[in-house]
Amino acid sequence: MSVLETNMSKLRSNLADVLNQAAAGDIVVVKRRGKPDTALIDGELLEDFIAANNPRIIKKVVSARAEIKAGDTVTLDDIFQETIG
Secondary structure (H helix, E strand, O other): OOEEEEEHHHHHHOHHHHHHHHHOOOEEEEEEOOEEEEEEOOHHHHHHHHHHOOHHHHHHHHHHHHHHHOOOOOOHHHHHHHHHO
């Protein structure tokens, strides 16, 4: 994934190519009057972004990090021993 830049004029002239770049996983920043204005990203990346900014998910991540810091973890081997043995 790379971050590419374009301006409104180039976007209008090359819309299909720019959309293909975004669909391929690149982030395309569209500048207006020389300043970043809008970004085009792949739909899956958008879903990841929305999920990462979801307050419920953020709360779970914070809680999980606190558990790790407190040492309240189990190893993968422990999980396998519980399910197999």
